[in-house]
Amino acid sequence: MNAAPKIYILDQITAQPGQGEACFNAYMTEYAPGAKTRGMTLEFTWITPAVWLKDQSNILFIAWSVEGAGQWWAMSSQGRRDPKVFGWWDSTKTVVQSHERHYLSDISSLKALADV
Amino acid sequence: MFKVTQLITLKPEISVQVREAACSEISSAARRSEDVSLSLLQPTLAGVFNGGDLILHLQSDSANAALAMRDTKKISGVQSVESVTYEGGNAGRSGEGLTRGVYRVLLLSIKEGAPTERVAQFEKELFQMPEYISAIRAWQLSRVSEASGSRKWTHVWEQEFSDIDGLMGPYMAHPYHWGYIDRWFDPEHQDHIVDTHLCHTFCDFDQPIIKS
Numbered sequence: 001m002n003a004a005p006k007i008y009i010l011d012q013i014t015a016q017p018g019q020g021e022a023c024f025n026a027y028m029t030e031y032a033p034g035a036k037t038r039g040m041t042l043e044f045t046w047i048t049p050a051v052w053l054k055d056q057s058n059i060l061f062i063a064w065s066v067e068g069a070g071q072w073w074a075m076s077s078q079g080r081r082d083p084k085v086f087g088w089w090d091s092t093k094t095v096v097q098s099h100e101r102h103y104l105s106d107i108s109s110l111k112a113l114a115d116v
Numbered sequence: 117m118f119k120v121t122q123l124i125t126l127k128p129e130i131s132v133q134v135r136e137a138a139c140s141e142i143s144s145a146a147r148r149s150e151d152v153s154l155s156l157l158q159p160t161l162a163g164v165f166n167g168g169d170l171i172l173h174l175q176s177d178s179a180n181a182a183l184a185m186r187d188t189k190k191i192s193g194v195q196s197v198e199s200v201t202y203e204g205g206n207a208g209r210s211g212e213g214l215t216r217g218v219y220r221v222l223l224l225s226i227k228e229g230a231p232t233e234r235v236a237q238f239e240k241e242l243f244q245m246p247e248y249i250s251a252i253r254a255w256q257l258s259r260v261s262e263a264s265g266s267r268k269w270t271h272v273w274e275q276e277f278s279d280i281d282g283l284m285g286p287y288m289a290h291p292y293h294w295g296y297i298d299r300w301f302d303p304e305h306q307d308h309i310v311d312t313h314l315c316h317t318f319c320d321f322d323q324p325i326i327k328s
Contacts, residue, residue: 007295069289076294079304080312086303101305103295116289 004068005109009040009075010102013060016095020047020058023095027062031088038075038085040064057097069116072103117327118176119258120185121221121272123160123168123198123265123317130193138193142172145185151176156219158319161280166266167317168198171221173325175204182262198223198265198315200272205258206243207328214253216322218280222273223315224301230309238300238309242273248292251282254326267313276326283318 015023024045032042046061066072079085089099105113124142126135139157146155154175160167174185182201189197200223226235239257246252254276263269277283287293299305303312 069291069294072294073288076298076302080302089304099306101299101302103299105291105295110291113291113295116286 002112004070005105005112006065006067007069007072007113008043008104009064009066010104011060011062011064012100012102013062014097014099015058015060016093016097017057018053018055019095020060021052023058023092024060026092026095027060030092034082034085035064038078039066039071040075041066069113117204118179118182118201119204119272120172120174120176120182120199120201121223121274122172122185122188122200123166123221123223123315124170124172124188124194125168125196126170126193127195134193138191139170141191142170142188145188145191146172146174149174149176149180149183151178151180153177154323154325156319156321156323156325158219158321160317160319161218163280163284164317166198166313166315168196168315171219171317171319173219173221196265198267198269199263200260200269201262202258202260202272204256204327207254207256207326208243208246209254209326209328210246210250211253213324214276214278214321215324216320217253218277218283218318219321219325220275220277220283220318221315222317223267223269224271224273225267225311225313226270227309227311234307234309239271241297241300245292245297249286249290251277251286253278253282254324254328256326256328267311269315274326276321276324280318 043063043065048059152174156173243257246255252275256274258272260269299307301310
């Protein structure tokens with residue numbers, strides 16, 4: 001039996017000017033542990049530009065994955081019922097300027113994902 | 117077409133006799149309205165979320181049917197009622213109409229202040245779900261005119277499936293659902309406009325419910 005295709009959860013975070021490193025540290029210490037308990041696997045932590053800016057905004061791209069739609073729903077339903085999870089974004093405005101979330105898949109997985 | 121849908125939760129401690137009496141009284145109240153052209157009263161199936169113990173659904177050519185069911189929560193044995201009254205909105209059907217299957221209702225509430233154009237986009241995308249998910253055999257999206265219960269419900273999303281597998285399988289697992297539509301419901305997503313408290317419920321049916 002083939003494994004369910006990976007589904008990626010991408011957080012694109014624009015840090016407050018000069019707060020890139022603080023933003024990343026807050027995310028990894030306050031948000032990431034709970035994400036892991038909800039079944040999310042950390043895939044990569046990317047940044048642009050590749051230097052902590054002093055008075056401009058870094059943009060962080062932090063990607064997670066889950067295995068298939070079943071794990072996606074398990075992850076998502078736990079998060080949306082816990083105000084500490086979605087409330088975290090509002091509590092970090094001193095370091096997070098804006099946040100976008102995206103759900104992605106590899107194009108090679110489209111057929112398998114739609115085969116339901 | 118005017119519609120009334122109620123999700124009725126019975127008190128957990130009541131006896132079988134009280135439960136049967138409550139069902140009988142609910143049915144009688146529904147029948148007292150001469151305008152009712154269709155009525156359904158069915159126990160919910162395993163897996164509902166905030167879905168109640170019973171689904172009551174009435175259809176009528178006049179708004180009077182709603183009046184007959186205003187006092188459901190006063191019936192002995194009834195603990196709470198989520199109630200919506202609405203004129204049937206845009207509807208569709210694929211293939212032959214089902215005469216039996218699973219009827220599903222989602223009650224949702226758009227957060228106050230959501231921009232009108234975002235609500236319209238949400239409605240458009242939700243209504244397009246059957247274009248991608250063929251397990252949805254009939255569907256109707258309606259705006260609520262009168263609501264009571266745990267939220268001021270704004271929308272009713274009704275569907276018919278040929279069986280429970282269509283709802284639990286393709287409907288939930290299709291990427292158009294979790295990868296696209298669900299962002300409106302996801303408080304961590306920038307497009308979030310729907311209150312996280314939802315009523316997701318379903319029951320068997322043995323007569324067509326949704327008329328396109």
